[in-house]
Amino acid sequence: MAKQNIYDNETFFEGYKKLRDNKINANNLFEIPALFSMMPDLKGKRVLDLGCGFGEHCKQFIHRGAQKVVGIDISEKMLEVARKENSDSGITYINMPMEEIAQLKERFDVVVSSLAFHYVEDFSGVVRSIYDMLDADGIFIFSQENPLCTCHSGGDRWTRDENGKKLHLNLADYGIEGERESVWFVDNVKKYHRTFSTIINTLIEAGFSVEKMIEPLPTDELLQQYPDYKDLFHKPDFLLVRVKK
Amino acid sequence: MAKQNIYDNETFFEGYKKLRDNKINANNLFEIPALFSMMPDLKGKRVLDLGCGFGEHCKQFIHRGAQKVVGIDISEKMLEVARKENSDSGITYINMPMEEIAQLKERFDVVVSSLAFHYVEDFSGVVRSIYDMLDADGIFIFSQENPLCTCHSGGDRWTRDENGKKLHLNLADYGIEGERESVWFVDNVKKYHRTFSTIINTLIEAGFSVEKMIEPLPTDELLQQYPDYKDLFHKPDFLLVRVKK
Numbered sequence: 365m366a367k368q369n370i371y372d373n374e375t376f377f378e379g380y381k382k383l384r385d386n387k388i389n390a391n392n393l394f395e396i397p398a399l400f401s402m403m404p405d406l407k408g409k410r411v412l413d414l415g416c417g418f419g420e421h422c423k424q425f426i427h428r429g430a431q432k433v434v435g436i437d438i439s440e441k442m443l444e445v446a447r448k449e450n451s452d453s454g455i456t457y458i459n460m461p462m463e464e465i466a467q468l469k470e471r472f473d474v475v476v477s478s479l480a481f482h483y484v485e486d487f488s489g490v491v492r493s494i495y496d497m498l499d500a501d502g503i504f505i506f507s508q509e510n511p512l513c514t515c516h517s518g519g520d521r522w523t524r525d526e527n528g529k530k531l532h533l534n535l536a537d538y539g540i541e542g543e544r545e546s547v548w549f550v551d552n553v554k555k556y557h558r559t560f561s562t563i564i565n566t567l568i569e570a571g572f573s574v575e576k577m578i579e580p581l582p583t584d585e586l587l588q589q590y591p592d593y594k595d596l597f598h599k600p601d602f603l604l605v606r607v608k609k
Numbered sequence: 610m611a612k613q614n615i616y617d618n619e620t621f622f623e624g625y626k627k628l629r630d631n632k633i634n635a636n637n638l639f640e641i642p643a644l645f646s647m648m649p650d651l652k653g654k655r656v657l658d659l660g661c662g663f664g665e666h667c668k669q670f671i672h673r674g675a676q677k678v679v680g681i682d683i684s685e686k687m688l689e690v691a692r693k694e695n696s697d698s699g700i701t702y703i704n705m706p707m708e709e710i711a712q713l714k715e716r717f718d719v720v721v722s723s724l725a726f727h728y729v730e731d732f733s734g735v736v737r738s739i740y741d742m743l744d745a746d747g748i749f750i751f752s753q754e755n756p757l758c759t760c761h762s763g764g765d766r767w768t769r770d771e772n773g774k775k776l777h778l779n780l781a782d783y784g785i786e787g788e789r790e791s792v793w794f795v796d797n798v799k800k801y802h803r804t805f806s807t808i809i810n811t812l813i814e815a816g817f818s819v820e821k822m823i824e825p826l827p828t829d830e831l832l833q834q835y836p837d838y839k840d841l842f843h844k845p846d847f848l849l850v851r852v853k854k
Contacts, residue, residue, distance in 0.1 A: 535757065536778070538757065538842070539843070564822050573818055577810060596784060597785050598780060599783060
């Protein structure tokens with residue numbers, strides 16, 4: 365099975381880098397705070413970051429006291445930035461698709477993955493590998509696009525009024541799982557849709573206990589500053605899950 | 610807090626009874642099979658049915674070997690039918706809102722609730738009472754309207770083509786939890802919307818381990834017989850969850 369590696373595409377990479385350089389985005393406002401709110405005490409812990417990208421989270425884990433961090437990513441271009449901007453003696457960056465992590469033959473206390481799983485076809489296989497690599501009581505935390513997003517192919521699925529205001533999401537094919545093609549800087553970005561119940565059942569079948577789910581929504585305070593994010597009340601962009609071995 | 614008791618409304622009751630008399634409906638084709646697929650071995654077990662209605666499930670639990678079944682329902686009219694059509698020496702029917710079950714002071718091995726929780730405002734309180742009434746390793750299984758349904762007030766939320774074919778669901782307000790008013794035989798039927806994550810987190814916070822979620826979808830075989838149910842692939846009607854103490 366060929367793994368998709370859009371992040372090494374030049375156009376994608378430049379578009380993505382620009383997006384990340386803008387600090388006011390849904391990742392920074394919603395996904396990252398929710399992810400870190402679920403994080404256990406990392407002091408002395410061995411942490412694996414799946415789809416680590418530019419390595420910002422890896423560096424943050426070291427700041428929080430992690431003893432050792434391994435960041436893996438399918439994109440060598442992303443890791444070049446990571447090694448330049450977020451290197452540390454405690455961090456090892458490895459160019460590898462996450463479907464192959466069983467090859468690492470290492471043990472971890474915490475596995476984290478930020479916004480990468482919707483690109484993974486074999487979710488169940490990766491989840492089983494994570495379970496095997498975690499020590500007893502190990503924690504696995506991940507974020508992905510919300511299933512209310514991943515169910516759609518193509519671009520915008522909103523119905524808007526004459527002023528462009530989003531009225532509702534045109535929800536279709538939620539119950540049909542599998543590959544979707546979407547446009548994000550480049551054409552034919554492949555994503556994989558799974559329902560809420562498939563995601564949770566896959567984790568449970570691998571042996572995990574579910575500890576928490578988050579679908580981040582804006583606070584009143586945040587809405588006053590960024591009123592456009594009220595659309596998240598129609599459809600949250602993200603889903604985060606914390607499970608325990 | 611006054612509990613809603615639409616089932617004692619004459620118009621609602623007649624409409625509902627007629628719906629249930631027709632055996633080809635989404636309950637019989639999707640919800641009931643999913644509910645019973647999650648059921649543990651009931652031999653010798655004490656079972657509590659919350660919102661038991663006409664008592665069909667209570668009778669079924671006795672057929673499956675349950676030692677004792679308690680069926681509670683807020684509607685005395687429903688229980689009159691239950692006592693007439695589904696009585697058994699092992700079944701006790703009690704007219705009580707499920708928010709008050711802590712008063713029962715009984716212990717159970719299995720608690721079941723079929724399509725009643727979307728009428729309950731204090732989900733968290735009821736879940737805590739269920740946890741307290743279950744013995745160790747006790748199982749709690751429930752079905753409710755899918756959160757993709759409960760998020761909407763009013764009636765039909767579909768966008769259709771000129772032939773009436775459903776194109777997509779107009780999904781709005783999924784992230785806004787709480788009361789909704791809908792029309793089902795009568796006006797002002799109150800339902801309560803909760804997101805997938807709130808439902809799961811409430812169960813976990815009460816002390817339960819999540820064992821399985823089901824959002825029932827039609828099989829190919831069923832679609833050949835009832836092709837209209839393909840719309841469930843846009844939006845499943847039900848959510849079922851099984852948890853363990």
